[in-house]
Amino acid sequence: MDRETSLVTTVHRWLLDRVGALWALLTARPLSLYAASVLRIGYGLLYLIFLIREFPYRDEIWGPGSPWTPALASQLFDQTGWNSILLISESRAYFELCYVMALVTATLFTLGWRTRVMSVLFAVVVISFHARAIFMTDGGDNLVLLMVLYLVLTACGRRWSLDARRDRLRKARAAQAPQPVKSLYAQQLEEARVTLTTVVHNCGMFVIAAQVCFLYGSAGLYKVQGATWGGGTALHYALNLELFQPWPELSQLVNEFPMVIAMVGYLTVLVQVAFPFVLFGRLKYPVLTVLLGMHMGIAVLMGLPLFSGAMIIADAVFLPDRFYTFLPLLWRRAAQHIGMRPERRQTAGSGSVPAQARPEVPASDHPRAVRGG
Known part of the structure; x- marks a missing residue:
């Protein structure tokens, strides 16, 4: 009886420790702030390039002159x-204004x-642009749509942004002025705000990572069920689709190496299926x-740059800060190696970026960030 009681106590203590560690990880500090900033820069720049690229055809895709008329869209x-x-x-002037505002945004x-x-x-x-012409794009904007919704939850402006620069300057000025007594x-209100922002950010990053894992895992399992992927001929057929041949000569050149194509197909399936299981190791x-x-x-x-770009940017969430x-x-080492001598910035600790943790909690007391975001 004493042994059973001791076992229950040990299990109970272990569970409490795990829950406490998870709660500390979730609330102590925002994780993967650099990865969140990379996602912001990546998807913002990708969609900006996409809008600029389609600028000559904007009316045919999203405007009043589109074959997919506003009535059909409604x-x-x-x-x-x-x-x-x-x-x-349905005014053309209104559409042009929306397009310019989209570029600015x-x-x-x-x-x-x-x-x-x-x-x-x-x-x-x-x-808005995705819904207006949902059948006109190559499907890459589906992932962009999901990611920008998740990024609303994250603190993706804490690094490599104008907001971060403004925050640095504000803190530098505040350090020289007397601090008001709160x-x-x-x-307590400030601590609650910081904790809520941290929890929402960490949950948003977790959802992004889970979404990417689901995409790769489901794609790999779906390929396993196909006879062409099992036979190593799936990429051969893909290379011979006229709709996906931006450079037919290049596709035919690659198609002349069937053994390499089969190996790449098997490697693709293996990597996609194994992806969710290798995230917590080197x-x-x-992969x-x-x-x-x-x-x-x-x-x-x-010829699917939007889809490929969206997936490459999404993979950045798994790289640690x-x-x-x-x-x-x-970059500085490479510049010195080729003879360039960039100006060295004065960085007092991590003074070049805002502190991730709350001011009253020493950084050494925080748990380490989960690898892979």
Whole structure:
């Protein structure tokens, strides 16, 4: 009886410790702030390039002159529940104004100006353009749509943004001025706001990572069921689809190596199925490298740059912050190696970026960030 009681007590204590560690991880500090910023810059810039690229054809795709007329779009909205600000008016001047505002919104979101507000506006832009001509794109905007909705929840403007620069300058000025004494209520309210923002951000990053895992896992399992993927001929048929041959000569050249095509097909299935299971070890780095090559091949050989770009950017969520903080050091070393001597910034600790943790909690007391976001 004593042994059973001791076992129950041990299990109970272990569960409490696990729950406490998970709660501390969720609330102590926002995780993967650099990865969130990479997602913001990546998707904002990708959609901006997409809008600029389609600028000559904007009327045929989304405007009043589109074959998918506003009346047809409204009928579809009645069935799907979608909506679009582009259908508020059928005036051409209104459409041109919406297009210019979409370009401005994507630019400001990429730069990280008033990111909280711009993330919501950017999500409205992506939803509106996606819903207006849902059958006109290659499907890559589906992932962009999901990601921009998730990014609304994250603190994606804390790094590499105009907001971060403004926050640095404000803190530098505040450090030289006397600090006002806050009431106990104001301090508690501020702590509650910081905790809520941290929890929402961490949950948003977790949802993004889970979405990418689901995409790869389901795609790999779906391929396993296909006879062409099992036979190693799936990529051969894909290379011979006229609809996905931006450079037919290049597709035919690659198609002349059937053994290589079969091996790449098997490797693709293996990597996609294994992806969710390798995220917490170093094996994820070669897997991400293989996926990078796969998406670049899809973009070049099949002419799907929007889809490939969206997937490559999504993979960035699994790279830890120490990877992104190492990039400037790598750049300085490369610049010194080729003879360039960039100006060295004065960085007092991590003074070049806002602190992730709350001021009253020492950074050493925080749990380490979960690898892979």
